[in-house]
Amino acid sequence: MQWLVRILILIAAVAGIAWFHQVRTHRPTRVEEANRKGILLLGNGTEPATLDPQLASGQPEHMIFHSIFEGLIAPAAGNPDGDAPGAAESWTHDGTFTTWTFKLQPQGRWSDGSPVTTADFLFAYQRILSPKLGADYATMLYPLLNAEAYHSGKLKDFTQVGVKALDDHTLQVTLTGPAPYLPSMLKHYSWFPVPKHVIEKHGKIDDRGNTRWTRPGNMVCNGTFRLKSWLVNQNVEVERNPHYWDAASVKLNGIVFLPIVSDTTEERAFLDGQLHATLTMPLAKIPVYREKKSPFFHSDPLLSVYFYRCNVTRKPFDDVNVRRALALAIDRESITRNILRAGQKPATGLTPPGTLADYHTPDVMRFDPAEAKRLLAAAGYPDGEGFPVFDILINTSEAHRTLAEAVQAMWKKHLNIPVRVLNQDWGVNLDSQRKLDYDVCRAAWVGDYLDPSTFLAMWQTGDGNNNTGWSSPRYDQLISQSFREGDAAKRLQILKEAETLMLNEAPVLPVYWYTHSYLMRPEVKGLLPSLLEHRCYKAVELKP
Amino acid sequence: MRSRINACALGLIVMLVILCGVGPELSPYEQSQQNLELKATNPSLSHWLGTDPLGRDMLTRILHGGRVSLEVGLLATAVAAVIGVFYGMISGLAGGRADAAMMRVVDILYAFPFINFVILLMVIVGREFWLIFVAIGAVEWLTMARVVRGQVLALKNLEFVTAARASGAGFWHIVWKHLLPNVTGPVIIYASLTVPGVMLLEAALSFLGLGIQPPDASWGVLIREGASSMETYPWLLLYPGLFFSATLLALNLLGDGLRDAFDPKSMSQHQA
Numbered sequence: 036m037q038w039l040v041r042i043l044i045l046i047a048a049v050a051g052i053a054w055f056h057q058v059r060t061h062r063p064t065r066v067e068e069a070n071r072k073g074i075l076l077l078g079n080g081t082e083p084a085t086l087d088p089q090l091a092s093g094q095p096e097h098m099i100f101h102s103i104f105e106g107l108i109a110p111a112a113g114n115p116d117g118d119a120p121g122a123a124e125s126w127t128h129d130g131t132f133t134t135w136t137f138k139l140q141p142q143g144r145w146s147d148g149s150p151v152t153t154a155d156f157l158f159a160y161q162r163i164l165s166p167k168l169g170a171d172y173a174t175m176l177y178p179l180l181n182a183e184a185y186h187s188g189k190l191k192d193f194t195q196v197g198v199k200a201l202d203d204h205t206l207q208v209t210l211t212g213p214a215p216y217l218p219s220m221l222k223h224y225s226w227f228p229v230p231k232h233v234i235e236k237h238g239k240i241d242d243r244g245n246t247r248w249t250r251p252g253n254m255v256c257n258g259t260f261r262l263k264s265w266l267v268n269q270n271v272e273v274e275r276n277p278h279y280w281d282a283a284s285v286k287l288n289g290i291v292f293l294p295i296v297s298d299t300t301e302e303r304a305f306l307d308g309q310l311h312a313t314l315t316m317p318l319a320k321i322p323v324y325r326e327k328k329s330p331f332f333h334s335d336p337l338l339s340v341y342f343y344r345c346n347v348t349r350k351p352f353d354d355v356n357v358r359r360a361l362a363l364a365i366d367r368e369s370i371t372r373n374i375l376r377a378g379q380k381p382a383t384g385l386t387p388p389g390t391l392a393d394y395h396t397p398d399v400m401r402f403d404p405a406e407a408k409r410l411l412a413a414a415g416y417p418d419g420e421g422f423p424v425f426d427i428l429i430n431t432s433e434a435h436r437t438l439a440e441a442v443q444a445m446w447k448k449h450l451n452i453p454v455r456v457l458n459q460d461w462g463v464n465l466d467s468q469r470k471l472d473y474d475v476c477r478a479a480w481v482g483d484y485l486d487p488s489t490f491l492a493m494w495q496t497g498d499g500n501n502n503t504g505w506s507s508p509r510y511d512q513l514i515s516q517s518f519r520e521g522d523a524a525k526r527l528q529i530l531k532e533a534e535t536l537m538l539n540e541a542p543v544l545p546v547y548w549y550t551h552s553y554l555m556r557p558e559v560k561g562l563l564p565s566l567l568e569h570r571c572y573k574a575v576e577l578k579p
Numbered sequence: 580m581r582s583r584i585n586a587c588a589l590g591l592i593v594m595l596v597i598l599c600g601v602g603p604e605l606s607p608y609e610q611s612q613q614n615l616e617l618k619a620t621n622p623s624l625s626h627w628l629g630t631d632p633l634g635r636d637m638l639t640r641i642l643h644g645g646r647v648s649l650e651v652g653l654l655a656t657a658v659a660a661v662i663g664v665f666y667g668m669i670s671g672l673a674g675g676r677a678d679a680a681m682m683r684v685v686d687i688l689y690a691f692p693f694i695n696f697v698i699l700l701m702v703i704v705g706r707e708f709w710l711i712f713v714a715i716g717a718v719e720w721l722t723m724a725r726v727v728r729g730q731v732l733a734l735k736n737l738e739f740v741t742a743a744r745a746s747g748a749g750f751w752h753i754v755w756k757h758l759l760p761n762v763t764g765p766v767i768i769y770a771s772l773t774v775p776g777v778m779l780l781e782a783a784l785s786f787l788g789l790g791i792q793p794p795d796a797s798w799g800v801l802i803r804e805g806a807s808s809m810e811t812y813p814w815l816l817l818y819p820g821l822f823f824s825a826t827l828l829a830l831n832l833l834g835d836g837l838r839d840a841f842d843p844k845s846m847s848q849h850q851a
Contacts (some may be wrong), residue, residue, distance in 0.1 A: 320810075439793070444794065553805075
């Protein structure tokens with residue numbers, strides 16, 4: 036009889052395992068469930084450092100702001116780089132692109148139901164330009180008349196700054212010079228309105244520590260969606276905003292932004308049905324997906340440059356010869372051809388091709404190990420002798436590490452200098468960059484609008500995104516001159532001169548121009564490629 | 580039968596130590612030498628275990644990584660053993676309140692989260708290679724101290740210690756001449772079992788990006804890198820994994836064997 040019992044136990048065990056397997060593999064995936072509820076699940080890189088659009092400077096925050104805030108002009112549904120009415124229903128300029136008038140949406144409401152008025156815009160621009168707030172993106176508003184003087188503290192009276200409320204719903208913007216690219220610029224979150232009544236309720240206008248208004252429950256916004264919850268390191272969840280002026284055309288019920296730092300983890304989450312779209316994907320996988328012609332694989336052009344910052348306030352990086360030697364010893368061609376392999380281009384300059392048809396980026400960066408060696412010797416380190424050990428600072432990601440190791444080996448091989456690779460969490464990394472607490476640091480820049488100045492203005496003295504300590508009076512002069520120049524061709528000529536000057540001083544070492552490779556499920560409709568990574572979330576739809 | 584397994588384990592460890600010690604010198608490649616054109620290749624005649632995405636020879640990297648892993652394993656265990664033996668011995672010998680207080684300290688440290696501790700250390704001291712030994716050693720000595728204290732508690736009331744004390748021997752004389760030789764057995768056994776644990780910890784730290792820094796690699800680092808591309812280049816995970824698990828297995832077997840050799844009582848339990 037005992038054998039019968041044993042067989043029964045065996046059958047029960049096998050059946051149990053089979054049942055377990057069945058349940059595990061046939062439960063609906065997170066994506067299927069989200070499809071039913073109309074919720075979009077997006078990989079979003081790192082945990083956002085803040086949800087205050089005037090204090091943020093990163094890409095993960097950018098992705099979230101496009102859902103919960105809206106600038107005067109919004110990304111168009113059919114082409115996210117195009118212009119469509121946002122908080123303003125219409126706009127005109129004086130014919131010279133210098134004075135612009137915006138008519139706000141009469142139905143424009145904050146998510147708490149109070150109207151969006153010109154006062155909110157004035158408040159927002161005053162806040163971001165307040166010297167005490169220390170906003171990284173304050174210089175984005177420098178095209179505004181007198182904005183620079185107000186931001187640097189020279190001007191105390193904000194009414195002198197080139198923005199005026201003609202009435203509750205008419206905003207007049209006066210610039211220092213012609214800026215045909217202003218509509219593209221206004222889609223950047225540094226120009227977004229912030230709720231005056233809410234920020235003032237929770238603190239002072241220029242208090243950087245006033246972050247309480249961005250917490251769920253307090254947060255009031257004017258975008259397609261509103262903040263539902265923010266669980267640190269788990270997700271940021273937004274839900275449909277019933278007060279949005281165009282709420283009827285919104286198709287999704289919500290979006291969940293998941294901070295997944297590792298591209299490998301993100302890819303696995305995607306394949307496991309946890310995400311509708313990833314933000315990025317592992318380098319090593321790109322050729323594989325490409326060959327398989329996977330329906331998930333997308334590779335779009337992106338206006339973005341990958342580079343290394345040098346901390347010019349530290350020895351030996353204060354020496355231009357050292358920086359140029361480092362720049363010349365990077366074999367960019369080999370990096371893009373052998374390591375990245377996803378259509379990226381070696382960066383010969385900073386401004387990516389495609390920014391503006393008439394702008395030609397100067398070809399300064401090249402691979403020339405012999406010249407690099409000579410420059411290093413001229414700087415007092417013949418054959419790398421006596422060169423101090425330094426770190427390449429990266430933020431956590433396999434791709435950055437692989438590239439840093441390749442550059443590390445190139446510098447070792449061609450210059451014989453000792454380099455280490457140091458890994459930091461994104462928040463810490465940003466902080467180290469801001470405080471100039473690094474030697475050489477990986478960074479990337481996505482264009483904020485379609486004009487070379489988005490890649491060049493940030494290197495002015497003291498710009499919140501400069502973060503290299505580099506400063507050149509001539510460069511500052513060229514950039515501010517370009518903002519005043521009325522003739523388009525001349526303006527680009529000035530910008531090109533500035534870029535050439537900067538590249539020759541090499542406070543940053545451009546490595547490559549991005550393409551954006553990511554995975555997206557076919558049921559996601561309307562999430563279109565954009566050179567600036569702008570997203571028009573109200574056009575997105577889930578059609579399984 | 581057991582002794583044959585032990586001999587095999589010992590042989591394997593000796594072989595690995597020799598391989599890791601000599602191998603990287605014999606290899607035609609440097610462990611950090613890149614060949615970007617080559618990219619990640621399958622094992623071949625010129626690269627016996629293939630190459631990684633930067634075109635580095637995997638065999639050389641694995642052997643070099645073994646050096647790091649074994650070094651960390653042995654040195655950190657030595658640190659742990661030294662701290663643990665002295666702490667345990669003093670605690671056991673002193674007895675009474677001092678003993679109770681010292682053991683509560685151990686309890687508190689047991690409860691302290693290890694990873695937090697290491698991160699704190701790294702923030703304060705910076706990233707130094709020796710820090711890994713100290714950090715791991717500083718955590719692993721706790722159990723060692725317990726083991727030694729237990730031994731000392733039993734030993735200190737035996738006749739030969741009483742006799743030594745009666746003939747006027749000092750504290751340190753008793754520790755050095757009478758107690759230390761008698762706790763060596765258990766300490767060696769426990770240490771040999773600690774080494775694999777330490778190597779695992781190092782792997783975990785490196786897996787989190789806190790341990791060894793590139794271009795140096797330990798087995799933990801190699802396994803992490805391999806794991807991130809295991810669908811595309813499985814050999815990058817497979818070979819370091821094989822080396823690592825073989826070493827861990829051998830060390831564990833050796834530890835068991837040593838225990839049997841030093842402590843016949845546990846041997847009979849095994850056979851029962």
